[in-house]
Amino acid sequence: MASEMLVNHQEKAYALLKADADKILKLIKVQMDNLTMPQCPLYEEVLDTQMYGLSREIDFAVRLGLVDEAEGKSLLESLERELSALHEASLRK
């Protein structure tokens, strides 16, 4: 029972972080579809702020022992890869 609850919290923590990462990706996609240039300083700032917020959430979940450090790092890195693929695609347009 105790380990079930722990698993629930771990799963929920990871699901929340994944959802937040997806939200950032969607936000950036919407910006690109609306032709806001990635060279725009405001775009950079919004992205930096969002990435910083997510990294603070991940760090918090790791410190709480709900998410593995490696798992948190890989979530952030995979978001960074997806964002940079989007960015490159927009430059090729």
Added chain:
Amino acid sequence: MASEMLVNHQEKAYALLKADADKILKLIKVQMDNLTMPQCPLYEEVLDTQMYGLSREIDFAVRLGLVDEAEGKSLLESLERELSALHEASLRK
């Protein structure tokens, strides 16, 4: 046993958030003791970034069900009150 583990996570979550709030307060105190003016834009920016990071952590803990929404709000508000007291004290110097 299950509820004990839940209480542990709740206590740990709150303790981590409180420690992060204290860290921001200490950072600002150090800046003021070293005579960096609160009118300095960089000071404002550091403070905004730190407050944003903390609010994202609190929001995450609330969504996880580890911290009460009211409790989280009150933690942030009490930090804001302490910071504004510090700020006023520095202006009266």
